[in-house]
Amino acid sequence: MKIRCKICGEYFCPGDDTLDLIAEGYISSDSVNTCDDCWDLIELSEYDLIESFSDADPGL
Numbered sequence: 001m002k003i004r005c006k007i008c009g010e011y012f013c014p015g016d017d018t019l020d021l022i023a024e025g026y027i028s029s030d031s032v033n034t035c036d037d038c039w040d041l042i043e044l045s046e047y048d049l050i051e052s053f054s055d056a057d058p059g060l
Contacts, residue, residue, distance in 0.1 A: 003029055007038035 001019060002011040012035040014022070021027045034042070 001029070003033055005035040005038055006033045007042075008035065010035060012036070
């Protein structure tokens with residue numbers, strides 16, 4: 001089964017565990033529509049965004 005990534009548009013094959021969950025009806029292929037490369041970029045950018053905010057007083 002190939003699924004099209006909603007971010008880059010490339011087709012990818014989900015892992016065996018994911019395919020089992022889809023086959024058993026626990027998740028749909030619509031919920032697994034981001035390839036690993038795009039997912040890693042999204043996670044990395046969110047991490048960078050969180051790290052850019054600080055509760056520290058900038059005046060110190």
